[in-house]
């Protein structure tokens with residue numbers, strides 16, 4: 001792994017004009033050159049007419065659930081830091097426009113080539129709620145001001161010389177009651193990636209042009225023996241599926257580090273922030289994997305953080321960590337809780353509602369998450385509730401509708417069943433809550 005070299009002040013010549021080829025300045029230049037040559041992820045603006053790319057972090061309803069107790073502030077001010085070719089900014093701006101949410105999305109990135117792609121995508125969609133600012137997130141306050149409700153920073157912090165400084169710069173532009181959606185690389189799931197980066201550095205140092213480095217890296221990849229860990233790792237795919245930009249980003253990055261859950265929690269803490277939730281929550285719960293009751297009893301006594309650390313080691317497949325963060329003072333209260341009937345359940349994929357309701361008749365839902373089957377048990381009334389979830393009806397209306405056929409159903413029994421259903425689906429990040437208006 002390319003970890004920034006620690007600086008020994010005594011060994012530095014302050015007047016030297018030649019940046020250390022391994023040093024932060026040289027790496028900064030290599031990272032900037034990289035995203036000019038290969039804007040990432042590669043996107044064709046014309047595709048905006050055909051589909052919207054959606055994902056975590058930063059689906060609007062997901063942000064509302066995890067960070068704003070089910071009700072977005074209005075107006076809603078968003079910063080997408082290291083916005084790249086626009087996936088996060090386009091998703092957020094489109095969701096806001098479709099829902100009529102007032103506010104703006106500010107895209108901030110160093111790369112002019114990525115800006116051109118992101119702006120063209122917004123143009124195809126006719127979105128006029130995105131402002132584009134070119135520059136470093138380390139200077140966010142000077143470039144874009146403060147008072148953001150939400151900051152998206154997906155796949156960026158791990159490319160900085162000092163990720164803690166990056167997170168601190170973003171925290172400084174966030175309102176105290178705001179939150180962040182962050183993605184960093186996962187150390188255990190990326191086994192083999194850093195061996196390949198080290199070898200590529202030997203054969204294709206970062207002072208070569210990006211095109212030359214790509215050609216050499218591709219030749220090396222073709223020649224890897226079958227025993228090589230990258231070859232054997234089925235969880236990383238960008239070099240296979242992501243075109244030249246994906247290959248370069250994964251295997252030829254000039255500065256790239258990965259985080260264990262423990263390291264990531266420490267990174268958040270460096271900015272006085274806590275993890276509100278990892279996505280998907282069940283993947284960070286050892287109970288989703290283990291069946292041995294004695295082991296489970298011991299593990300259930302651990303703190304949620306230690307359970308997440310344990311789950312990462314158990315699963316071994318976490319190539320990234322996606323998490324919502326908030327200031328330590330409000331992280332425990334940021335997320336909506338299904339406490340009464342004034343909540344509107346929202347399905348992540350509304351078009352799957354009827355299929356989900358049918359599956360729920362078996363009393364369980366089995367999801368394949370990167371080679372592991374996670375089983376969620378569902379309550380008896382799950383199908384009846386699910387069939388009535390439309391993202392508009394509050395639980396009170398759903399209860400009334402079910403009571404028309406089941407007059408004996410009490411509010412308490414209904415709420416217990418809904419809470420069990422919610423635990424099952426939310427664990428897989430399939431259902432969120434919005435506060436009824």
Ligand SMILES: C[S@@+](CC[C@H](N)C(=O)[O-])C[C@H]1O[C@@H](n2cnc3c(N)ncnc32)[C@H](O)[C@@H]1O
Nearest residue numbers: 035082083084087109110111136137154155156
């Ligand atoms: C892997 S891409 C991720 C892009 C985008 N967030 C996404 O999820 O698709 C990393 C991006 O971070 C940008 N970047 C790197 N260092 C930066 C900095 N200091 N300030 C702003 N952007 C930066 C790069 O230019 C690049 O577009």
